[in-house]
Amino acid sequence: MTNxxxxxxxxxxxxxxxxxxxxxxxxxxxxxxxxxxxAAFILGxxxxxxxxxxxxxxxxxxxxxxxxxxxxxxxxPANLYNHFFTLHGAIMVFLVIIPGIPAALGNFALPMMxxxxxxxxxxxxxxxxxxxxxxxxxxxxxxxxKGLDTGWTFYAPYSLExxxxxxxxxxxxxxxxxxxxxTGLNMLVTIHKLRPDGMTWFKMPLFLWxxxxxxxxxxxxxxxxxxxxxxxxxxxxxxxxxxxxxxxGDPVLFEHIxxxxxxxAVYVMVLPAMGVVSELLANFSRKPIFxxxxxxxxxxxxxxxxxxxxxxxxxxxxxxxxxNVVFSALTFSVAxxxxxxxFNWIATLYKGSISLDTxxxxxxxxxxxxxxxxxxxxxxxxxxxDIHLHDTYFVVAHFHFVMVGSAIFAFIGGVFYWWPKMxxxxxxxxxxxxxxxxxxxxxxxxxxxxxxAGSKGMPRRYFDYAEEFASYNFWSSIGAxxxxxxxxxxxxxxxxxxxxxxxAAPANPWGAVTLDWQCTSxxxxxxxxxxxxxxxxxxxxxxxWNEDLQGYEPVDPVDGDPNLARMGSAKLA
Amino acid sequence: MTTASADAPGHDDDHGHGHxxxxxxxxxxxxxxxxxxxxxxxxxxxxxxxxxxxxxxxxAYATLRANNSEVFSYASSFLDTKWGAxxxxxxxxxSFTAAMSVRNAQLxxxxxxxxxxxxxxxxxxxxxxxxxxxxxxxxxxxxxPPGLENSMFNPETPWxxxxxxxxTDYLNLQRDTMxxxxxxxVHFMTTLGRxxxxxxxxxxxxxxxxxxxxxxxxxxxxxxxxxxxxxxxxTAVDLVALYWHLVDLVWIFLFPLLYLIA
Amino acid sequence: MTAxxxxxxxxxxxxxxxxxxxxxxxxxxxLLFLTVLTVITGSTYLYxxxxxxAMVIATVKATLVCVIFMHLKWDKGFHAFxxxxxxxxxxxxxxxxxxDTKQYQGDVRSFGDDVSLNSPFAQPLPDPHPSTHDHExxxxxx
Numbered sequence: 001m002t003n004x005x006x007x008x009x010x011x012x013x014x015x016x017x018x019x020x021x022x023x024x025x026x027x028x029x030x031x032x033x034x035x036x037x038x039a040a041f042i043l044g045x046x047x048x049x050x051x052x053x054x055x056x057x058x059x060x061x062x063x064x065x066x067x068x069x070x071x072x073x074x075x076x077p078a079n080l081y082n083h084f085f086t087l088h089g090a091i092m093v094f095l096v097i098i099p100g101i102p103a104a105l106g107n108f109a110l111p112m113m114x115x116x117x118x119x120x121x122x123x124x125x126x127x128x129x130x131x132x133x134x135x136x137x138x139x140x141x142x143x144x145x146k147g148l149d150t151g152w153t154f155y156a157p158y159s160l161e162x163x164x165x166x167x168x169x170x171x172x173x174x175x176x177x178x179x180x181x182x183t184g185l186n187m188l189v190t191i192h193k194l195r196p197d198g199m200t201w202f203k204m205p206l207f208l209w210x211x212x213x214x215x216x217x218x219x220x221x222x223x224x225x226x227x228x229x230x231x232x233x234x235x236x237x238x239x240x241x242x243x244x245x246x247x248x249g250d251p252v253l254f255e256h257i258x259x260x261x262x263x264x265a266v267y268v269m270v271l272p273a274m275g276v277v278s279e280l281l282a283n284f285s286r287k288p289i290f291x292x293x294x295x296x297x298x299x300x301x302x303x304x305x306x307x308x309x310x311x312x313x314x315x316x317x318x319x320x321x322x323x324n325v326v327f328s329a330l331t332f333s334v335a336x337x338x339x340x341x342x343f344n345w346i347a348t349l350y351k352g353s354i355s356l357d358t359x360x361x362x363x364x365x366x367x368x369x370x371x372x373x374x375x376x377x378x379x380x381x382x383x384x385x386d387i388h389l390h391d392t393y394f395v396v397a398h399f400h401f402v403m404v405g406s407a408i409f410a411f412i413g414g415v416f417y418w419w420p421k422m423x424x425x426x427x428x429x430x431x432x433x434x435x436x437x438x439x440x441x442x443x444x445x446x447x448x449x450x451x452x453a454g455s456k457g458m459p460r461r462y463f464d465y466a467e468e469f470a471s472y473n474f475w476s477s478i479g480a481x482x483x484x485x486x487x488x489x490x491x492x493x494x495x496x497x498x499x500x501x502x503x504a505a506p507a508n509p510w511g512a513v514t515l516d517w518q519c520t521s522x523x524x525x526x527x528x529x530x531x532x533x534x535x536x537x538x539x540x541x542x543x544x545w546n547e548d549l550q551g552y553e554p555v556d557p558v559d560g561d562p563n564l565a566r567m568g569s570a571k572l573a
Numbered sequence: 574m575t576t577a578s579a580d581a582p583g584h585d586d587d588h589g590h591g592h593x594x595x596x597x598x599x600x601x602x603x604x605x606x607x608x609x610x611x612x613x614x615x616x617x618x619x620x621x622x623x624x625x626x627x628x629x630x631x632x633a634y635a636t637l638r639a640n641n642s643e644v645f646s647y648a649s650s651f652l653d654t655k656w657g658a659x660x661x662x663x664x665x666x667x668s669f670t671a672a673m674s675v676r677n678a679q680l681x682x683x684x685x686x687x688x689x690x691x692x693x694x695x696x697x698x699x700x701x702x703x704x705x706x707x708x709x710x711x712x713x714x715x716x717x718p719p720g721l722e723n724s725m726f727n728p729e730t731p732w733x734x735x736x737x738x739x740x741t742d743y744l745n746l747q748r749d750t751m752x753x754x755x756x757x758x759v760h761f762m763t764t765l766g767r768x769x770x771x772x773x774x775x776x777x778x779x780x781x782x783x784x785x786x787x788x789x790x791x792x793x794x795x796x797x798x799x800x801x802x803x804x805x806x807x808t809a810v811d812l813v814a815l816y817w818h819l820v821d822l823v824w825i826f827l828f829p830l831l832y833l834i835a
Numbered sequence: 836m837t838a839x840x841x842x843x844x845x846x847x848x849x850x851x852x853x854x855x856x857x858x859x860x861x862x863x864x865x866l867l868f869l870t871v872l873t874v875i876t877g878s879t880y881l882y883x884x885x886x887x888x889a890m891v892i893a894t895v896k897a898t899l900v901c902v903i904f905m906h907l908k909w910d911k912g913f914h915a916f917x918x919x920x921x922x923x924x925x926x927x928x929x930x931x932x933x934x935d936t937k938q939y940q941g942d943v944r945s946f947g948d949d950v951s952l953n954s955p956f957a958q959p960l961p962d963p964h965p966s967t968h969d970h971e972x973x974x975x976x977x
Contacts, residue, residue: 117601120611185618193611220924223622227629231774239720240770241763242633247719247728248763250943253636256932257629307924311931320938323931526600609850617914621921628925635929636936654874661870669863672854672904679853731955736963747960755957760944762956811851818905825896829889833877
């Protein structure tokens with residue numbers, strides 16, 4: 001028996017642009033999300049590289065830079081730099097990281113993990129994607145009209161004064177917010193209502209718990225940034241005097257309303273990443289995950305705690321001393337569930353039968369990177385140290401370790417994990433791992449020096465800096481380019497697998513026990529005729545390696561155990 | 574499958590989406606209960622989103638009011654309690670007819686359903702009509718957010734009415750601020766301006782929700798005319814009614830907060 | 836579908852609970868009564884408790900709408916739990932921002948004092964412009 005791609009699957013059951021653009025199939029929407037997010041990631045990445053080029057040396061020639069970037073000279077490189085870091089941040093946050101795992105991988109994998117035919121609201125799901133596209137169009141409009149130089153946070157009063165395309169960008173972010181809300185709503189209802197017979201809450205794969213916790217935040221917090229941006233837009237257009245100090249308004253209020261969402265949003269980015277890592281570590285250690293319940297509960301706990309700590313972004317913004325102290329103290333509460341997760345991951349590795357496939361490389365990278373990102377967060381949550389470190393490169397390095405090092409690395413790991421299921425092909429492990437290694441090294445080289453520069457006082461968001469920071473910035477820029485090279489190699493490994501002679505993927509190349517690996521690769525249009533029977537998501541005894549298939553198959557029912565028999569007789573769709 | 578759904582109509586052991594699937598059941602659900610429950614849960618999740626969406630504005634209102642309660646009491650005297658109260662009654666009645674519509678749909682009383690939906694729509698239209706009367710009065714009297722040209726609170730070039738022409742509110746304000754110290758008067762006037770900023774924003778956003786509600790209620794009326802609703806298929810009526818009640822809930826708080834704080 | 840999907844349903848007559856007309860009408864009557872009550876209490880001086888009383892009445896009205904009109908009494912407990920949860924988060928949001936804004940209000944005021952002399956409102960409000968409208972027009976408006 002050899003692997004053959006099934007004749008009819010979701011990729012070829014319908015053809016043409018319309019069949020994709022108007023599809024209701026969660027798998028197709030997931031793929032379109034994935035490629036859209038990757039496209040936005042490349043755009044945001046280009047801006048990141050432009051930022052690092054400007055900062056590679058101090059006192060970069062002013063006129064030369066403007067010419068180098070090919071932008072109008074009257075903007076001036078300092079202004080240009082403001083546009084670059086703003087667009088980098090806004091694109092990466094709103095277009096890439098927030099939809100990255102929940103919308104792209106969540107859409108693709110979540111219904112299959114439930115043995116369901118689709119999400120609860122397929123039309124709403126398509127609408128979410130179309131909203132994402134509209135939001136992206138507004139961002140592109142902002143980019144090609146007057147640009148954006150407020151920073152991704154749109155702080156008043158500057159965002160009310162600048163003559164750049166703030167309204168386009170806030171409208172785009174508003175629309176993207178609703179895209180995110182509807183995705184979260186869809187996932188929440190799907191998890192509640194479409195779980196198959198026998199899948200109790202505590203038999204769900206941890207990825208589902210993570211997406212569930214994320215959905216709570218998306219539903220409860222994202223509308224608040226919607227209203228914050230709407231208020232900002234109306235303030236700019238009509239002048240209602242809520243945020244604008246020249247009308248008697250209160251800019252600190254904007255920060256409160258903004259961070260009420262944007263702090264929980266950090267967990268919209270990182271919780272799904274934690275879910276992916278939990279899946280990867282359990283499956284590639286071939287061992288039930290350690291402390292299943294504590295990981296599940298810690299996801300929900302993080303979601304809840306994330307709502308009561310937003311003020312730690314505002315320690316130096318005019319927030320009162322009393323509230324500063326309270327927020328600083330409460331911030332530490334988030335560290336507890338985060339640490340529980342890392343502890344459980346490491347305990348899962350212990351005495352596991354670890355196979356170092358590409359997704360596992362990303363998962364292991366995330367443990368390291370999230371460890372650093374999380375622990376440096378404690379210093380920033382501490383009021384005293386934060387006053388010194390606030391708005392320095394220490395903060396920049398910290399949140400890149402969390403957002404890129406955890407969220408993006410987990411996203412890429414997830415893409416490599418589900419790629420055989422998405423396209424029914426295996427990629428070249430050597431090329432893929434090379435990309436991972438280079439990206440990992442590049443990432444650390446980029447951001448570790450920034451911790452040092454920041455702690456020595458280099459402020460963020462400046463287009464130039466004192467000579468003493470030159471070497472940190474030089475190595476950081478070299479690291480950024482290395483990271484870029486690594487990511488390009490990773491993308492090449494994926495694209496290469498689709499071209500030329502394809503290596504067909506088995507239904508279950510990794511030996512995972514979750515239901516998504518029980519249909520063919522790629523899956524049929526409706527995934528399953530009936531949800532397969534469910535047992536523990538990490539009971540790796542239920543599958544075993546089959547040399548002919550080059551993949552895993554359910555354990556033969558004659559072995560006697562009734563559970564195994566059930567698993568074995570599961571009809572593969 | 575749960576025991577409750579195992580004997581439900583359309584449950585089908587051989588093919589997932591076979592020919593005896595009920596008419597109103599989408600292919601990815603097993604039973605009508607599951608589909609109905611999903612719709613309800615999704616709508617409630619959306620309502621939570623709406624609650625938090627409005628919360629940002631309520632926070633803006635609350636902080637402004639907490640720091641300037643005297644000015645706010647004064648400001649609400651510019652609003653006409655009579656119109657606010659009438660609008661509250663109109664909206665409560667529409668909420669009642671919306672709840673009745675759900676009952677009618679559940680019982681398959683199509684003509685009553687249509688009548689109740691039309692009353693709901695008329696009440697919603699009446700609400701917006703009264704809002705229009707209130708807005709246009711304030712527009713002419715210069716009681717507007719401070720950023721607008723024709724606002725008497727504009728900090729650059731305050732609008733000044735012509736004598737005898739929509740100048741009652743202005744003259745009252747002129748009289749009441751006459752004896753204030755300069756800094757106090759500046760604070761008073763800018764705070765009043767912000768009150769009207771918040772007032773128009775809150776009522777405007779609520780009004781947009783009413784308009785959206787009118788749109789979906791019209792859609793329900795159209796579908797009722799086609800005889801689509803009945804005991805097996807009333808989810809759309811139920812969900813729109815839930816939305817409409819939320820719009821009502823927001824107004825239940827807006828009315829005392831804006832009109833009754835004198 | 837889940838074992839939990841049906842656990843909090845009180846009854847299974849069709850898909851949802853049907854409310855009697857009397858109950859709905861009674862709730863409407865109560866809501867209208869409370870509206871009248873809040874208008875009356877709102878227009879009398881209540882020794883600083885005006886806002887509190889108005890909010891209590893509004894909350895009672897809101898509860899009636901939620902529990903009866905929105906079927907929460909007969910609906911799944913999870914919906915009520917989630918709705919209360921969202922109200923709790925709004926409460927957290929309000930509590931923090933109110934605490935904070937009260938604390939730093941002094942700074943905001945002092946900023947306002949600095950700019951106040953440049954404001955046109957530093958002077959008493961000027962008289963209205965002389966009218967360019969004739970009297971008939973004005974009478975029509977009022």
